[in-house]
Amino acid sequence: MSYNSIIITIGDELLIGQTIDTNSAFIAQQLNKSGIQVKRRIAIGDDRNAISDALNESIPNADIVFLTGGLGPTADDITKPLLSEYFGGKLTVNETVLAHVKQIFSRRNRPFLERNLRQAEVPENCQVLFNRLGTAPGMWFEQDNCIIISLPGVPFEMQTIVEEEVMPRLSERFKGYYIYHKTLMTVGIGESFIAEKILDIENALPADIHLAYLPTPGFVKLRLTSEGSDKAKMEHEVEIRAQLIQQRLGDYIAATEDISLEEIVANALKEHRLTLSLAESCTGGYVANKITNLAGSSAYFKGSIVSYANEVKEDLLSVKHETLMTAGAVSEATVKQMAEKGREVLKSDIALSISGILGPGGATDEKPVGLVWMAICNKNITVTKEFHFFYDRLRNKELASNAALDMIRMFIAEHYA
CATH class of the missing domain: 3.90.950.20 (CinA-like)
Known part of the structure; x- marks a missing residue:
C-alpha cells in the first residue's frame, strides 16, 4: 500500500519571491526515504481563509499533511491560533515548552517579553513536537485518518524537528512500502544526446521503473525510480538498468550516486x-x-x-x-x-x-x-x-x-x- 502526503508552506514572503522555499524539498527528501510520496506542494500566504481552505482540500486526500510557517510570536504569525480553532480546541501554556523558551532567552541574555509567552502556548488537542533549537514547537494532530503536522518555517529548526521528532514516528506508523531511487550523474553530454544513446534501454524499461532527466548547468542527472513492497526485488531491477546505462554512456558517467561535482x-x-x-x-x-x-x-x-x-x-x-x-x-x-x-x-x-x-x-x-x-x-x-x-x-x-x-x-x- 502506498502512502501520500501534501506539503503546505505558509508565508507571504514565499508568494512574492522574497524567500525561496527550501523546506518542501527537505521534507520531500525525508518522506521519500520512508516510502511516502509527496502528492502535492501548496504555497499560500498568511491568510486564515487560505490556510483553512488548504486544510479542507488536503486532509481528505492525504495520509499526512505538513504545514510550515506562521508559528512565531508576531501578529502575522496566525497558524497556531487558527489550528487550535480548526481542530476544536483552545490554546494552553505547555510548561515544558515554557521552561525551554525561558532557558533560551536566559542563555542569550535577552529579556523575556509578554509576547514570548505565546511561544509556549499550544492547542490542547495536539501532541507537542519539541524544538530544541528554537522557541516555536511543532504540533501533531490527527483527524479523519490523516496526520497533520505543523512546523516552524525557520529551516534549521524545521529540519531538526523532522529528523528527531517526526520521521521516527512516521517510519514506525507507515511500514512496508518503499521508494527506491538510483541516480547517475553525467557530464559533458546534453540531455537530448543522452536520450538518443539510451533510447532502446529507456523503451524497454518495465512499467514499474521510471526514468527522469534532471539537467543542471554543466551536467545531467538520470534518476531511475521504482516503488513497491518488495524492496530487494526493486533495487535489483533498478540496478540492472542502471548498469546498462552506465555501459552505454561510458566516460560520460561521473558518479553513480546523487552527489555534487565537488x-x-x-x-x-x-x-x-x-x-x-x-x-x-x-x-x-x-x-x-x-x-x-x-x-x-x-x-x-x-x-x-x-x-x-x-x-x-x-x-x-x-x-x-x-x-x-x-x-x-x-x-x-x-x-x-x-x-x-x-x-x-x-x-x-x-x-x-x-x-x-x-x-x-x-x-x-x-x-x-x-x-x-x-x-x-x-x-x-x-x-x-x-x-x-x-x-x-x-x-x-x-x-x-x-x-x-x-x-x-x-x-x-x-x-x-
Whole structure:
C-alpha cells in the first residue's frame, strides 16, 4: 500500500519571491526515504481563509499533511491560533515548552517579553513536537485518518524537528512500502544526446521503473525510480538498468550516486592522496567556495589565489607582462602560467587555473562573451582547454565552475588511475 502526503508552506514572503522555499524539498527528501510520496506542494500566504481552505482540500486526500510557517510570536504569525480553532480546541501554556523558551532567552541574555509567552502556548488537542533549537514547537494532530503536522518555517529548526521528532514516528506508523531511487550523474553530454544513446534501454524499461532527466548547468542527472513492497526485488531491477546505462554512456558517467561535482572531486583527491590548489580569475573564488563548502576539505585543498586583476596575475602568479599584452588575460598561455605558478606557490600536487569573459561586457570579435580558458597541471604535465559558454554572467559563472571541477575529475582519472 502506498502512502501520500501534501506539503503546505505558509508565508507571504514565499508568494512574492522574497524567500525561496527550501523546506518542501527537505521534507520531500525525508518522506521519500520512508516510502511516502509527496502528492502535492501548496504555497499560500498568511491568510486564515487560505490556510483553512488548504486544510479542507488536503486532509481528505492525504495520509499526512505538513504545514510550515506562521508559528512565531508576531501578529502575522496566525497558524497556531487558527489550528487550535480548526481542530476544536483552545490554546494552553505547555510548561515544558515554557521552561525551554525561558532557558533560551536566559542563555542569550535577552529579556523575556509578554509576547514570548505565546511561544509556549499550544492547542490542547495536539501532541507537542519539541524544538530544541528554537522557541516555536511543532504540533501533531490527527483527524479523519490523516496526520497533520505543523512546523516552524525557520529551516534549521524545521529540519531538526523532522529528523528527531517526526520521521521516527512516521517510519514506525507507515511500514512496508518503499521508494527506491538510483541516480547517475553525467557530464559533458546534453540531455537530448543522452536520450538518443539510451533510447532502446529507456523503451524497454518495465512499467514499474521510471526514468527522469534532471539537467543542471554543466551536467545531467538520470534518476531511475521504482516503488513497491518488495524492496530487494526493486533495487535489483533498478540496478540492472542502471548498469546498462552506465555501459552505454561510458566516460560520460561521473558518479553513480546523487552527489555534487565537488564531492566527486573530493572523493578522487582523497582516494589518491592528492592536494589541490586553484588560481581563479573570472570565477572570483567560486570554485574554491564550492570545494570548501564540504566538511574536511582542508585535508586536500591548499587554497586559491583569486587573481582577478592583471597586476595580481603578474605579481602573485608570475604571468609574464608580455604574455598579457600579446595573448591577453584570457588565453592559453596565461592560464598555463597561472596554473604552474599556483601549484608552486601553494605547494600542491595539482593546480587548476581559470580565466574568461563571462559578460556582458569585456568582449571583442576575437574573444566573445563566454570564452573561458582553463589549465590544470601536476609536476609532470600541463593540460589546457578552451570553453565557450553562451548565457548570462551568473549562468556562465556556474557553468565555468562546474567545468573546472569536471576538468579536475578527468585529470585525476587519466593521470592517477
